[in-house]
Amino acid sequence: MPLRFEIVAEDQATGARAGLLHTPHGTIETPVFMPVGTAGTVKGMTQAQLEELGVQILLANTYHLYLRPGHEIIHELGGLHRFMGWPHPILTDSGGFQVMSLKGLGRVTEDGVWFKSHLDGSSHFLSPERAVEVQCALGADIIMTLDECVEYPASREALHRAVKLTERWARRAKEKLAAVGGAGGWGPGTREEPSALSSQLSASEAQLGGQSPITNHQSQIPSPQPPAPSPSLFGIVQGGVDKDLRRESVEGLLELDFEGYAVGGLSVGEPKAEMYDVTEYTARFLPRDRPRYLMGVGTPEDLVECVARGIDMFDCVMPTRNARNGCVFTSQGKVVIKNARYARDDSPLDPACECPVCRRYSRSYIRHLFAAGEMLGAMLATWHNLRFYLDRMRKIRQSLVLGAFAEFHSRARAEL
Amino acid sequence: MPLRFEIVAEDQATGARAGLLHTPHGTIETPVFMPVGTAGTVKGMTQAQLEELGVQILLANTYHLYLRPGHEIIHELGGLHRFMGWPHPILTDSGGFQVMSLKGLGRVTEDGVWFKSHLDGSSHFLSPERAVEVQCALGADIIMTLDECVEYPASREALHRAVKLTERWARRAKEKLAAVGGAGGWGPGTREEPSALSSQLSASEAQLGGQSPITNHQSQIPSPQPPAPSPSLFGIVQGGVDKDLRRESVEGLLELDFEGYAVGGLSVGEPKAEMYDVTEYTARFLPRDRPRYLMGVGTPEDLVECVARGIDMFDCVMPTRNARNGCVFTSQGKVVIKNARYARDDSPLDPACECPVCRRYSRSYIRHLFAAGEMLGAMLATWHNLRFYLDRMRKIRQSLVLGAFAEFHSRARAEL
Numbered sequence: 001m002p003l004r005f006e007i008v009a010e011d012q013a014t015g016a017r018a019g020l021l022h023t024p025h026g027t028i029e030t031p032v033f034m035p036v037g038t039a040g041t042v043k044g045m046t047q048a049q050l051e052e053l054g055v056q057i058l059l060a061n062t063y064h065l066y067l068r069p070g071h072e073i074i075h076e077l078g079g080l081h082r083f084m085g086w087p088h089p090i091l092t093d094s095g096g097f098q099v100m101s102l103k104g105l106g107r108v109t110e111d112g113v114w115f116k117s118h119l120d121g122s123s124h125f126l127s128p129e130r131a132v133e134v135q136c137a138l139g140a141d142i143i144m145t146l147d148e149c150v151e152y153p154a155s156r157e158a159l160h161r162a163v164k165l166t167e168r169w170a171r172r173a174k175e176k177l178a179a180v181g182g183a184g185g186w187g188p189g190t191r192e193e194p195s196a197l198s199s200q201l202s203a204s205e206a207q208l209g210g211q212s213p214i215t216n217h218q219s220q221i222p223s224p225q226p227p228a229p230s231p232s233l234f235g236i237v238q239g240g241v242d243k244d245l246r247r248e249s250v251e252g253l254l255e256l257d258f259e260g261y262a263v264g265g266l267s268v269g270e271p272k273a274e275m276y277d278v279t280e281y282t283a284r285f286l287p288r289d290r291p292r293y294l295m296g297v298g299t300p301e302d303l304v305e306c307v308a309r310g311i312d313m314f315d316c317v318m319p320t321r322n323a324r325n326g327c328v329f330t331s332q333g334k335v336v337i338k339n340a341r342y343a344r345d346d347s348p349l350d351p352a353c354e355c356p357v358c359r360r361y362s363r364s365y366i367r368h369l370f371a372a373g374e375m376l377g378a379m380l381a382t383w384h385n386l387r388f389y390l391d392r393m394r395k396i397r398q399s400l401v402l403g404a405f406a407e408f409h410s411r412a413r414a415e416l
Numbered sequence: 417m418p419l420r421f422e423i424v425a426e427d428q429a430t431g432a433r434a435g436l437l438h439t440p441h442g443t444i445e446t447p448v449f450m451p452v453g454t455a456g457t458v459k460g461m462t463q464a465q466l467e468e469l470g471v472q473i474l475l476a477n478t479y480h481l482y483l484r485p486g487h488e489i490i491h492e493l494g495g496l497h498r499f500m501g502w503p504h505p506i507l508t509d510s511g512g513f514q515v516m517s518l519k520g521l522g523r524v525t526e527d528g529v530w531f532k533s534h535l536d537g538s539s540h541f542l543s544p545e546r547a548v549e550v551q552c553a554l555g556a557d558i559i560m561t562l563d564e565c566v567e568y569p570a571s572r573e574a575l576h577r578a579v580k581l582t583e584r585w586a587r588r589a590k591e592k593l594a595a596v597g598g599a600g601g602w603g604p605g606t607r608e609e610p611s612a613l614s615s616q617l618s619a620s621e622a623q624l625g626g627q628s629p630i631t632n633h634q635s636q637i638p639s640p641q642p643p644a645p646s647p648s649l650f651g652i653v654q655g656g657v658d659k660d661l662r663r664e665s666v667e668g669l670l671e672l673d674f675e676g677y678a679v680g681g682l683s684v685g686e687p688k689a690e691m692y693d694v695t696e697y698t699a700r701f702l703p704r705d706r707p708r709y710l711m712g713v714g715t716p717e718d719l720v721e722c723v724a725r726g727i728d729m730f731d732c733v734m735p736t737r738n739a740r741n742g743c744v745f746t747s748q749g750k751v752v753i754k755n756a757r758y759a760r761d762d763s764p765l766d767p768a769c770e771c772p773v774c775r776r777y778s779r780s781y782i783r784h785l786f787a788a789g790e791m792l793g794a795m796l797a798t799w800h801n802l803r804f805y806l807d808r809m810r811k812i813r814q815s816l817v818l819g820a821f822a823e824f825h826s827r828a829r830a831e832l
Binding site: 039040041043044045046047048064068069073076077078083084085343344346356360361362364365367368369371372374375376378379380 | 480759
């Protein structure tokens with residue numbers, strides 16, 4: 001099995017759980033926060049620094065890597081792990097969310113999504129099958145089905161349409177993965193050899209009429225290492241803040257038996273209470289023995305609140321994007337480090353933090369770096385913010401393992 | 417003595433030497449390359465990464481730090497070492513070169529230099545005394561006298577005027593440093609206590625009519641640590657490519673007895689052969705027992721050629737600036753990593769290099785980072801280029817210590 005999920009502790013009151021997610025590139029302790037490496041890099045961090053922080057799994061972006069440098073190049077060079085120099089787990093999202101968020105540049109059909117590149121305006125088509133192919137070429141450990149993510153607010157009709165389309169696309173993605181050698185279900189599936197995957201990809205390139213510049217190279221340049229084992233596919237639950245639709249979406253996906261389930265379409269503008277409520281309601285219908293991934297969420301508070309609602313995996317650009325804008329997370333709340341008030345502040349970003357940034361640098365120095373437009377400002381703020389998120393998650397997990405989650409949860413709430 | 421220079425090996429044929437330069441913040445093995453940290457940061461590198469590279473001394477820029485964040489703030493926060501989180505040696509240049517290079521924004525008088533800030537156009541005056549004060553406030557281990565650097569080509573008259581002005585300024589700088597507690601000469605000088613330095617600085621602020629925003633704060637916020645011992649002052653030889661003037665400049669400075677001597681006004685456009693020739697000629701008249709610093713030079717070839725001409729210390733923006741532009745130094749010559757030809761190149765930047773960048777990342781990945789405008793591209797290229805320079809310098813030193821410099825030198829020439 002490419003993926004195996006083990007629950008090591010569970011909070012009886014809430015259903016929060018701590019687990020181990022075994023992947024071909026290593027075991028992940030859940031609940032886990034996955035830093036976002038959109039274009040195959042977590043902006044401003046070296047891979048060694050991510051390892052030093054204890055990052056267990058990165059998220060990379062299918063849409064961005066498909067456009068640049070191109071998944072064929074990455075495949076040819078041995079896959080994304082090797083390309084990035086990151087020998088640890090990677091999850092790629094399907095690209096659907098990015099296509100949706102490119103307002104006016106995308107068009108959804110039954111077959112898939114037409115979109116124009118934000119880089120050069122060129123036209124591209126992403127079908128559920130194609131999204132699987134691209135993600136297989138990248139070689140991530142965990143891949144996502146193409147889904148339709150609907151903005152908030154949306155009509156029930158639009159949400160229902162998206163739920164059914166996402167379900168049909170999920171089926172097509174599953175069938176495609178099985179055809180190219182993916183897992184048939186949770187149990188061990190029949191797999192073709194990597195070479196078969198490779199030739200399938202070439203064939204599918206040809207079928208799609210792709211004048212891929214790589215085709216000529218594939219026979220000349222040997223792949224530096226065999227492709228990774230075929231990835232594990234997660235289905236994505238949609239339905240906005242409509243509980244009936246969420247339940248319908250879950251039921252449709254369960255029939256397809258995915259290796260994990262994601263809750264998508266949240267954190268798109270709905271009130272926080274509704275996000276929590278829908279997350280809790282949705283997680284209730286997801287199988288206990290599969291990892292649950294809440295996409296694109298969220299704040300440090302969201303982490304503990306959504307673990308309490310049964311979530312195991314999170315990703316969010318907030319710690320990294322905020323850092324580049326000079327906003328850092330601390331035990332005393334957010335600090336906008338660019339502010340003039342920190343010009344003479346000799347204290348660390350967070351006096352309660354023991355990260356390498358807080359041990360070495362002062363607010364005054366980091367404020368200076370931002371004022372002077374120096375790269376190191378964004379680098380240090382990113383490091384600290386990721387540490388803050390990872391540390392928060394480690395404490396959550398620790399409390400679960402020690403059977404003290406209820407206490408941790410109520411203390412976290414009191415601090416708000 | 418704040419500074420002590422020890423020669424540990426000397427090449428009889430060329431006069432090239434390996435030494436140890438003992439400073440209040442540690443001992444530097446010479447010949448040494450000093451990475452440039454203009455605004456108190458080597459762009460794209462953390463201080464821990466610089467330590468990992470084996471950087472022994474950084475150069476910071478008086479002009480930039482005076483303007484932003486202001487030397488008073490840095491002094492108040494305990495000096496530049498503490499501000500930057502860099503507990504190792506620092507050299508600050510006087511700011512003269514930057515003022516000269518701000519064409520049209522600077523005006524030289526007998527008293528000093530008037531210039532307009534490149535940041536906000538505000539007017540500032542930098543005298544030889546003020547340059548010493550600012551550098552004392554920063555607390556560098558080695559500071560430079562204010563000099564007049566003349567562009568190439570220049571008339572003999574202009575060069576001669578600059579030589580004499582630089583000499584008068586050097587005398588004033590020396591007297592100012594002695595007054596605020598600096599070293600009187602190479603031997604142990606009389607020194608006032610750090611607190612006296614501090615009050616002198618406040619007094620001089622008042623004399624200059626400076627409505628320094630820090631004045632009110634100084635009594636409120638205690639300095640986190642006592643200021644560093646007073647710095648060692650280097651005089652700067654000028655004279656362009658005119659050997660008589662270079663000799664005249666050296667003789668004027670020798671009378672003032674500096675702790676080290678810099679060769680300035682080179683690498684400003686003159687032919688390479690003239691630069692080497694003038695460096696060799698100038699170094700011949702400098703005292704054997706003082707460190708010699710060639711300012712703003714140069715290429716990897718220049719390092720070995722100018723060590724062969726008796727130079728001990730170098731700084732240059734080339735490895736760092738080129739890196740940010742995607743140009744990396746390798747054992748096989750320069751590589752412009754942005755080029756499309758590297759898109760599928762799975763080899764490291766330099767196959768002969770063992771730096772963390774070359775051990776982990778491929779040309780294709782780094783090329784992708786530059787193409788995508790990702791910070792990590794500049795970060796990795798900077799790391800590699802600095803490693804290339806430091807490694808080159810370590811090999812030069814090693815050959816001197818082993819008595820094999822002539823061999824190293826001729827091999828280096830053959831590789832060109």
